Amino acid sequence: MAELDTSGGGKKGGGKVRTKKQSTRVDLTAMVDLAFLLITFFILTTTLQKPKAMDLTMPDKDEKNDQLPVPATRTMTVLLGANNRVEWFMGQPGNPLTAPTVTGFGKNGIRQSLLDKGQEVKAKSGKSMIVLIKPSDKSTYSDMVSMMDELNIVGNEQRAIVDITPPEIDLLKRDNVY
Amino acid sequence: MARAKVSRKSTSIDMTAMCDVAFLLLTFFILSAKPKVQDPIHADIPASTTIQALPEVDFSSLLVAEGKVVFSVEGGDVRMETLKGMADQYKISFTPDEIKQFASLDNYGFSIQFLKQYLAMTPADRAKYPVTGVPVDTTDNNELFWWVKNARKADKLVHNKELRIAIKGDAKEEYPTIAKIIKTLQKQKVNKFGLITSLKTATK
Numbered sequence: 001m002a003e004l005d006t007s008g009g010g011k012k013g014g015g016k017v018r019t020k021k022q023s024t025r026v027d028l029t030a031m032v033d034l035a036f037l038l039i040t041f042f043i044l045t046t047t048l049q050k051p052k053a054m055d056l057t058m059p060d061k062d063e064k065n066d067q068l069p070v071p072a073t074r075t076m077t078v079l080l081g082a083n084n085r086v087e088w089f090m091g092q093p094g095n096p097l098t099a100p101t102v103t104g105f106g107k108n109g110i111r112q113s114l115l116d117k118g119q120e121v122k123a124k125s126g127k128s129m130i131v132l133i134k135p136s137d138k139s140t141y142s143d144m145v146s147m148m149d150e151l152n153i154v155g156n157e158q159r160a161i162v163d164i165t166p167p168e169i170d171l172l173k174r175d176n177v178y
Numbered sequence: 179m180a181r182a183k184v185s186r187k188s189t190s191i192d193m194t195a196m197c198d199v200a201f202l203l204l205t206f207f208i209l210s211a212k213p214k215v216q217d218p219i220h221a222d223i224p225a226s227t228t229i230q231a232l233p234e235v236d237f238s239s240l241l242v243a244e245g246k247v248v249f250s251v252e253g254g255d256v257r258m259e260t261l262k263g264m265a266d267q268y269k270i271s272f273t274p275d276e277i278k279q280f281a282s283l284d285n286y287g288f289s290i291q292f293l294k295q296y297l298a299m300t301p302a303d304r305a306k307y308p309v310t311g312v313p314v315d316t317t318d319n320n321e322l323f324w325w326v327k328n329a330r331k332a333d334k335l336v337h338n339k340e341l342r343i344a345i346k347g348d349a350k351e352e353y354p355t356i357a358k359i360i361k362t363l364q365k366q367k368v369n370k371f372g373l374i375t376s377l378k379t380a381t382k
């Protein structure tokens with residue numbers, strides 16, 4: 001134990017002068033308390049500050065000859081409009097297989113449609129659904145992130161972010177979400 | 179009757195070892211903690227349910243808010259190489275001292291023409307310097323394109339690794355700004371990147 005020998009330096013002369021023996025032990029409880037408090041603080045603050053990210057893979061723009069034709073029956077187009085609204089339909093913009101529907105994000109919004117249509121496509125063709133995301137100029141970054149997140153939640157792997165076309169913007173305008 | 183004698187023992191325990199350990203750990207955490215870099219422009223990051231941890235080295239982030247882009251890359255050695263590449267590209271010569279100054283710069287959000295002037299400033303003046311954003315447009319030759327390109331080259335040269343790029347965007351940012359940045363990245367065949375998000379639990 002860390003203790004110093006503090007006994008007096010022997011006897012001096014004839015008189016018995018004794019130095020009082022004092023203990024050098026300090027109560028460390030408070031110090032330990034403080035140290036552990038600081039440790040806890042540092043552990044909690046450091047691990048929570050790490051940035052986390054969602055991966056985004058864009059289709060390669062150059063390899064035109066690599067692209068496979070996409071069957072319209074398996075394709076779902078999601079248009080991102082203003083005010084966190086989305087509009088979706090199956091098939092091509094010119095002649096959609098289902099009527100375009102305006103909805104929002106979340107459990108009862110686009111996620112339900114994604115799940116339903118995904119199962120439908122899977123039952124019909126045996127392959128997974130392809131989702132095309134077309135953000136309009138009025139949509140925000142959080143819309144894009146929410147949409148990618150919805151696809152991650154339903155487990156859709158085949159998706160792509162594509163540029164929006166004028167007929168689709170007209171469609172958004174018609175339904176008051178642009 | 180004999181009385182049972184309970185020997186009186188001291189209740190104080192020797193705390194020395196415990197104190198040692200506690201302070202050792204404390205020192206470790208303080209030294210390993212990285213000070214949080216203050217972003218020059220504020221961005222409210224959107225939430226998502228699926229997230230992955232980002233690396234701490236070989237990593238570059240593009241902060242996007244208010245229509246401006248702030249570029250940053252991790253590691254002083256990578257920053258120095260990046261600036262050398264940019265100096266060649268824009269025919270601006272930097273002194274070794276300026277390059278060293280740039281290595282300690284956490285983020286950078288203005289045109290390269292003002293960089294020399296910025297590096298000569300005191301930290302107090304730097305904080306007041308307006309953040310105008312790294313110029314970015316839809317052409318092939320915008321400044322952000324070359325910053326990212328040179329950072330990737332520098333990282334390959336210094337660490338021989340691929341630079342991971344992540345976008346840290348404000349949730350309310352309009353999509354066209356993000357589209358411009360994605361296009362800039364895609365022009366140099368960076369098709370995979372991260373979107374920095376905060377964690378949200380899925381409402382199933």
